[in-house]
Each structure stands twice: as structure tokens, then as C-alpha cells.
Amino acid sequence: MQLLSERRRDGRHPAPAGCPADGAPIRLPLRQLRADLLGTQQALVKEHDGFARYQVLRRVFTLVASADANQQMFVLAPRNYRRGRHYDNLALVIGRGLICSEGADWERQRRLAQPAFDRALMARVVEITGALTTELLARWDQAGRRGEQVDLLDDMEELALRVIGMALFSRDMTTDRHTAADGTVTVTANCFTEARRYGAAVVFRRNISPVVLPLWIPGKVNRRFRRALAGVDRFVYEQIDQRLADGGGPDDILGELIRAYGDRAPALRRDLRDQVVTLFFAGFETTAVALAWTWLLLSQHPEAEARFHAELDSVLGGRAPTVEDVKSLRYTNQVIHESLRMYPPVYGMTRKAAADDLIGGHQIRRGDDLVIPIHALHHMAQYWAEPGAFCPERFTAGRLTQAQRSAYLPFSFGKRRCLGATFATVEMLTVLAVAGQRVRLRHDPGCPVVAVPAVTQRPAGGLRMRVEARS
Ligand code: HEM
Known part of the structure; x- marks a missing residue:
């Protein structure tokens, strides 16, 4: 751990892990990020133990990926981590509503909107x-x-x-x-x-x-x-x-x-x-892509699909689901959580440091542009055994560790957690329960599916599937 007390005699901090020895950021060509943003972020996280400074064109970014860092940024010191440039640009489209507002203005809006999500x-x-x-x-x-x-x-x-x-x-x-x-x-x-x-x-x-x-x-x-x-x-x-x-x-x-x-x-x-x-x-788009990934994963994992069907048949027995059924469909909920781990629609977030801080032993300076690579966090081997495997059993009640809970960010974390998380889960659950009782979807294994990080993480070029009636 690098502590503040470890200052060198000249008063500067030792170069943080994740930078070359002179502390200069790693230079990344824009075309590399454009060609493979998710792969590049995953490689940086792996090679630099969840912390790296990198430069694209003239801008420097600090990539932060750890359960401790999430606790610090979203729960312990959220005021130190403000929204920054991306959200100012996004505000041109969606305005200064809940996503793009800060401080007292955000608190007022959240207080007014929260009761509607009952x-x-x-x-x-x-x-x-x-x-x-x-x-x-x-x-x-x-x-x-x-x-x-x-x-x-x-x-x-x-x-x-x-x-x-x-x-x-x-x-x-x-x-x-x-x-x-x-x-x-x-x-x-x-x-x-x-x-x-x-x-x-x-x-x-x-x-x-x-x-x-x-x-x-x-x-x-x-x-x-x-x-x-x-x-x-x-x-x-x-x-x-x-x-x-x-x-x-x-x-x-x-x-x-x-x-x-x-x-x-x-x-x-x-x-x-x-x-x-x-x-x-x-x-709208977040929930849609999450559903598309979930149908694809079910089609690729016959055992999980069979367990999903068995749960629908025993809990619903052919009738339409109601809000009372949401909690009883436990395995279907686990399938949704695991799909959101493997393909989080919001694959990353940014923040701007409003004050100096120390997270996970790394020095954060006021003004730093932080990148929280959600997709990479969801695939870190120190949190997830066999991160590339689809395993809804990870989300069996009571099985997640504290570190896994802090490393799992499909809906973000802390006070600014997604207001629509339950809405989205209930919507996904209903689509899966209604359609899953009648049909199964099949994807041609000869057509590989590539995830592209656009506004959300989505299958490139759409997702052609065949619909088969369940007998
Ligand atoms: C699977 C679907 C969804 C995913 C993966 C998702 C993910 C997220 C994430 C990661 C954030 C944090 C963004 C940030 O801080 O930059 C967020 C915030 C938010 N989401 Fe969602 N979301 C989903 C569905 C929904 C739905 C259905 C609604 C509303 C109907 C919604 C409304 C919001 C709002 C209002 C915020 C801002 C919360 C705040 O800062 O107070 N989301 N969402």
C-alpha cells in the first residue's frame, strides 16, 4: 500500500503503480480505444492491478477499478467525485435532470422523483x-x-x-x-x-x-x-x-x-x-440491450435455460406474472444479475475529482478525470471465479462477498444508484416470464456475436435469433 506518509524527500509521491517509473501516463492511440475500448480497459486493469493513468490525444485519464475504490468514490466520499465534462455534454441532450445534476439541485430532484418509483x-x-x-x-x-x-x-x-x-x-x-x-x-x-x-x-x-x-x-x-x-x-x-x-x-x-x-x-x-x-x-436502451444479452446467454446455456423454464412452470404454471411473483422467481432474478455482470449495458462511468484523495493506496489529485470501467470490474479474477463463465448460481441469496457487492456496478452504487434499478429488473423479469413460458430463442453458433461499446454495450449489427415454440 502506498500511504501519504511515504512521500519522498523532495515532497513528491512515488510514481503510482499503473504508470511508467517517471510517473508519465501511458500513451494510448485513439484508434486503439476506438477499435477495442473494452479489451484495452480490461488489459490495463489486469496489467496495472486496477489502477492506471493513460493519455489519449492531449487528455489524461485515471482508470480506477477495485471494490475499495468504489466504496470510497460512491459511499464514503461521494462529494469528492463530481460529474465532469461528459455529463455537461450529455446535458445538451437530456438536460440537467437526475443524471446530469449535482449537490442540492440533485437532492431536490431525487426527493421529488423517488416516490413515483413505488x-x-x-x-x-x-x-x-x-x-x-x-x-x-x-x-x-x-x-x-x-x-x-x-x-x-x-x-x-x-x-x-x-x-x-x-x-x-x-x-x-x-x-x-x-x-x-x-x-x-x-x-x-x-x-x-x-x-x-x-x-x-x-x-x-x-x-x-x-x-x-x-x-x-x-x-x-x-x-x-x-x-x-x-x-x-x-x-x-x-x-x-x-x-x-x-x-x-x-x-x-x-x-x-x-x-x-x-x-x-x-x-x-x-x-x-x-x-x-x-x-x-x-x-429504454439500457433495459433493451440487457434483455437481448439475457436471451442470448440463455440460448447458449441449456442447463440454465432448463432451470429457468422449470422455475416458470412451477411458480406460474402457465399464468401471467403479477408483482407478487417478482421475488418468487429467484432463479430468473439470478439469471438477470449474472447477465448484467457479463454484459453491463452501462459499461463504464466517469467522474472528476473535486479534491485530493487517496484510494486503494493511490494518490488522486484534484481535477483528475477518473474512469470507472464497469465491464472490466465485472471480469476481474480477484472478485469473480472464472469471470468469463455464465453462472447465475453466483447470485444465490447470501453467497456474494462484501468485496463482490462493491465490485458489482450495473446500476452504480451508493446514494446515486440508478433510480430505475427495480423498474428495469421487474420489466426484464416480466418479459422473460411471459415469453419464456411460451418460446425459446435460438442463435446460430456459427455467427459470432461481438459486443460494441456504443451509448450502451450492445451486440454489433443486431442479434438474429430463431423463435421455437416450447412444447
Ligand atoms: C438494465 C437497465 C439499466 C441499467 C443497466 C442502468 C444503469 C444505470 C447506471 C450505471 C446509472 C449511474 C449513472 C452515472 O452515475 O453516471 C444509472 C442512473 C440512473 N438511472 Fe438507470 N439503468 C437502467 C435502467 C433505468 C430505468 C428503467 C430508469 C428509469 C425508468 C433509470 C433511471 C436512472 C436515473 C434517473 C439515474 C440517475 C440516478 C441519480 O443520479 O440520482 N435507469 N442507471
Whole structure:
């Protein structure tokens, strides 16, 4: 362990592990990170024992991967670890809602939003998700009869988009249409998916560029992004204004938020917009890709799949799940946890050190840009025996060690843990329970699946699978 007392006579600290002897950061070409970000991070974590400083173009990053470091950053001293540049850029898309806010502003927003994520919402999520999954099964049935494959990633994205649209606004955004400023009629879902697509490009450019150019600069990406975001805002403000006029409307998340804001709601339209847009973007692609990976893993592990089927048959016996069944489906919960370990949709996070600190014996300096490589943490041999093996039994109740609990970050950790963690788990569980009673999905082992770290970690080029009826 390197302690603060180990200062050299000249007052400087010895070079931290993870840097060459002169303390200079490891230089990494941008093209290497672009070609294999997850592999590069995993190699750095392995070679430098979970701590490395590296430089890309002119920016230096500190990679921190250990259970102790997570405890320090997210539980013991979270005020020392602020959001930083990536979140400022992300705020251009989702605004200063729960993900991109800090301090008192974040606390106020979380206090207002937390009550909406109660048991009543979870019961609604089971109901909505069950009904929409049954619709999807009817489509899969036809595809199965014609001998066609389905694109599972597309199907899970559409399903998750419909679920979040219903949970937030009580609207099916795939059929809902609204009129844009120039009079063209657009499917609402398309505005959101375009805003995600071009928003991701804008954020990525700004994250790596030494010069930050304003959004009004002409160019295809900026133009399309501005147009899609205008569509999103038009739709969201329309919803907010209608609800303000009728006391909040239905018991969906927007209704609950408006009631929680009370008399202040009309003056805080922008705040409400940022909250719901954040919830939409936080909750849709993440859950969809997590479901796609879970179906793939089940198809590749017949023993786990058989145990999953046996649990569905014994707990549900052919009926639709309710919120009361969520805890009883223990093995299905374990499958979800293990899938999120192997393929965490949010594969990494960044933080900016607001003060000097010492984590895991390594000196952190104020202003350091930290990278928390969640995917690499989930594959570290010191925490996970055979990290590459799919083993839902790891998550049997009471079996995780304290270190494993701190090294497992699919939903982050501490006070800022994902607000939608239960929502996402309940949604995934319902999709698996409803569809898993009727069908099994099969993937051609001759077509390797490559994970790409885009906005989330997703299968490159989609995920073609065959649907087979369970006899
Ligand atoms: C499998 C699905 C999901 C995964 C893997 C996931 C993961 C995460 C992670 C890692 C964070 C921390 C981000 C950071 O600090 O940079 C986060 C935050 C958040 N997530 Fe999720 N999420 C999922 C689903 C959802 C859903 C369904 C919702 C809402 C409906 C949601 C809402 C949020 C919110 C509001 C935050 C910010 C919390 C705060 O800072 O107070 N997420 N999520």
C-alpha cells in the first residue's frame, strides 16, 4: 500500500503503480480505444492491478477499478467525485435532470422523483410489460411459422420503448404521432430514437475534441440533432401542459411528478421536461440491450435455460406474472444479475475529482478525470471465479462477498444508484416470464456475436435469433 506518509524527500509521491517509473501516463492511440475500448480497459486493469493513468490525444485519464475504490468514490466520499465534462455534454441532450445534476439541485430532484418509483408503479410495469410482450409473441408466432428469424435487439428496443412511453406518459409512442414546427407529421418514437442517435454523436465529439464548437454550427449531425431534439421537446412540453391543465392526469410517472411538484409545477416546466427526458433515455436502451444479452446467454446455456423454464412452470404454471411473483422467481432474478455482470449495458462511468484523495493506496489529485470501467470490474479474477463463465448460481441469496457487492456496478452504487434499478429488473423479469413460458430463442453458433461499446454495450449489427415454440 502506498500511504501519504511515504512521500519522498523532495515532497513528491512515488510514481503510482499503473504508470511508467517517471510517473508519465501511458500513451494510448485513439484508434486503439476506438477499435477495442473494452479489451484495452480490461488489459490495463489486469496489467496495472486496477489502477492506471493513460493519455489519449492531449487528455489524461485515471482508470480506477477495485471494490475499495468504489466504496470510497460512491459511499464514503461521494462529494469528492463530481460529474465532469461528459455529463455537461450529455446535458445538451437530456438536460440537467437526475443524471446530469449535482449537490442540492440533485437532492431536490431525487426527493421529488423517488416516490413515483413505488410498488404501485412496479405493479403497473408488470401489467404493461406483460400485455406488450404478449403482443410481441403473436408477431413471433407468425415469424416462427414462416421459418423467419427475428432481430431480437430491434424487438427488445421496440418493446422497452413502448413500456417506458406507457409508464411515463400512458402513451404508445410507436403509434403516437405529432406535428413538427414545419408542419410535417412524425411518429413520436422516431424523434426520440433520432435524438438518441445524433445526440450520441454530438456528445462523443465533444468528449474527445480539444475545442468545443457550438451546436448552431452547420453540419449534418448538428442539424439532425437540433431537429430531433425540437421534436422531443415539442412532444414533452405538450404532455406537461395538458397535465398541468388537469391536475396531473393519470397515475403514470409524469402524473406523479406533477403532483409531487405541486403549486411549483407550472413555474418548473423546464425542470419537469429534464426529469422525464432523462428517465426516458436512461430507461429504454439500457433495459433493451440487457434483455437481448439475457436471451442470448440463455440460448447458449441449456442447463440454465432448463432451470429457468422449470422455475416458470412451477411458480406460474402457465399464468401471467403479477408483482407478487417478482421475488418468487429467484432463479430468473439470478439469471438477470449474472447477465448484467457479463454484459453491463452501462459499461463504464466517469467522474472528476473535486479534491485530493487517496484510494486503494493511490494518490488522486484534484481535477483528475477518473474512469470507472464497469465491464472490466465485472471480469476481474480477484472478485469473480472464472469471470468469463455464465453462472447465475453466483447470485444465490447470501453467497456474494462484501468485496463482490462493491465490485458489482450495473446500476452504480451508493446514494446515486440508478433510480430505475427495480423498474428495469421487474420489466426484464416480466418479459422473460411471459415469453419464456411460451418460446425459446435460438442463435446460430456459427455467427459470432461481438459486443460494441456504443451509448450502451450492445451486440454489433443486431442479434438474429430463431423463435421455437416450447412444447
Ligand atoms: C438494465 C437497465 C439499466 C441499467 C443497466 C442502468 C444503469 C444505470 C447506471 C450505471 C446509472 C449511474 C449513472 C452515472 O452515475 O453516471 C444509472 C442512473 C440512473 N438511472 Fe438507470 N439503468 C437502467 C435502467 C433505468 C430505468 C428503467 C430508469 C428509469 C425508468 C433509470 C433511471 C436512472 C436515473 C434517473 C439515474 C440517475 C440516478 C441519480 O443520479 O440520482 N435507469 N442507471
